[in-house]
Amino acid sequence: MTKRIGIIMNGVTGRMGTNQHLIRSIKAIREEGGVLLSSGERLLPDPILVGRNETKLKALAEAHGIERWSTNLEAALADDYNEIYFDAQTTVRRAASIRQAIEAKKAIYCEKPTATSFEESLELANLVKEAGLKNGVVQDKLFLPGLLKLKRLVDAGFFGKLLSVRMEFGYWVFEGDWQPGQRPSWNYRKEDGGGIIVDMFAHWRYVIDNIFGEVRSVSCLGVTHIDERIDEQGNPYKATADDAAYATFELDNGAVVQANSSWTVRVNRDDLLTIQVDGTEGSAVAGLRDCKTQHRVNTPKATWNPDIENPHRFLDQWDEVPGNQDFDNGFKVQWELFLKHIAEDAPFPWDLFEGAKGTQLSELGLQSWEERRWIEVPEIKA
Template sequence: MAEYTIGIIMNGVTGRMGTNQHLIRSILAIRNQGGVKLASGDVLMPDPILVGRQEHKLQALAKTHGIARWSTNLDECLADERDQIYFDSQMTSFRVDSIRKAIAAGKHIYCEKPTAANLEESLELARLAKDAGVKNGVVQDKLFLPGLLKLKRLIDAGFFGHILAVRMEFGYWVFEGDWQPGQRPSWNYRKEDGGGIIVDMFAHWRYVIDHLFGKIRSVSCLGATHIPQRWDENGKSYASTADDAAYATFELEGGIVVQANSSWAVRVNREDLLTIQVDGTEGSAVAGLRDCKVQHRVNTCKPVWNPDIPNPFNFRELWSEVPDNQLFDNAFKIQWEMFLKHVHEDQPFPWDLLEGAKGTQLSELALLSWQKRCWLDVPELEL
């Protein structure tokens, strides 16, 4: 058995998600398990170098986790031949220029979404990567959440019969930052810095809906800025210029209707921060991040509208849990392992920069739909 080392430039991992999901729970977890086992029986070991703009944060992060390499000079890192992969989880506004440089340097590209602030730049990155012949991928982590994997299992088994409609509820109350610190960075609420829940979340909804239920053919969206003033990380007040909620309807190929509510200004009265209810002719399911419950047509109760008597049903007791039937690993780590195998031994990896551009396309159309107060078609994207 041979062990191969693969260098990874990790740019922008000093942020919360970059540190926790991509560094600690993915790359370091892979190293701690002894690398990625390949089809040949050999092992691929990731060797990260942390890159960013703030030296003190990089140095502290590297020291905490025993990482030997870190740098504030991206150009020098891109010139180093031992690093084959460039990973980007910076703020969206910094991402495009860095990925352009990485492609020009011949690095394989793996990045967070949205891949760019607009569709034109997202498509440009996809074309540049294709023309350069570098492998490329976009993080689409929610596909590997246990709840959604169980939902996909039900769909593949034909549990729903003909799927009629889908209802997605996402969000939680993000504190304004005055009397309690906010749980999200302040730039999320400034449009000029690339913030907004439509730009942030519709990239997710695109790949979730496409993968599970079918291609999106049209969209109608209403956005809102419910909280007009927030306080940043230094306790300074600022005006919220980006949307913090969005109420969208999607029409899919085949006639399925998807309603998706997304909000950072909602208090949670459901079983998870994200719930997806699927209703079909044969049965229904409600999936969260980890769990999934079902109700078949033979177990469906027969309520009759009568507001003059107490409700005779405990509706939630009539749903059954879908068993795990497998061990579920971290969603980000699963996709990292797949991309590393894609780079090293050409294993399939369908979630490329063109797929990432589809998310940006949907965000742009949703924002335009809100502006024009109308339905918009979602055209096919090609390079």
């Protein structure tokens, strides 16, 4: 038996909304016949694509076999058939639409940041809680194969006492002059909600909290390395937002996390994101899909001697962590979990309060940069 569930998908004409949420998640789930529930029933998503551009919406719906689309959010929210509101708009538009969905008594699922300020993110979380609505925030990197392997190592006690984590993220985003930039221009305008701290610290908060330990303080330096770029129409504009951030986080368990985030770095590592974790018993290095380890008993005795050729091939002295399972698209996996949460009250801990934590860390990172000092991270209670 198959049950259909109406989902308002607002803002999916953008790159992330189209590729990850519509094509690789909702469309893929539909092609599989829906999400299998514990009752044996299948829950089939029935999306209605909502946005401001009728031409884009119609073309997107036709390209992917979606029957419903609309430029009228109010009408979609008024339809009782639509039980879920999903938001993948730009950050500056998200909070107002979520408020409308709360008033319409819809379950809420949205991208992060959930709002442009921590105050509003926390307010939205409380409004949803008071309304008794099920809700969730996309925290896709928790479902990456490399990070799932890291989490497996942490849970197994592989590292012993956790000492430090080094995160390197980024790549070169072209300025738009001799090659088009591969990120939208609003990312580089502070007034439009841009900036790598606002973008990435929401990710780093849930990655660190869920895998390594709760963040308790932050020291951050943001930089705008490239101060002029070319937009999608070929016009130069002033880059007013940070395009790189260099941060240190202290965790409640005493571990130290260093996180470099940059859209102005050329990649000389195994992946766009690499995370090295060091502990008393062993170390690991993870990328988006792969993870390798070095246990204390296999650690070579390195010595500093620049007068001789290096006798070690350090990169060859690590062991691959096997997958031991098939890894599906992380966005799709979390969508399936959220749909099960709606249909049968399955656990889903990644709610709007978790989303607010990400916005909080972004704000405190910006404050640390402005004031050039360490900032404590207060606990948020749901």
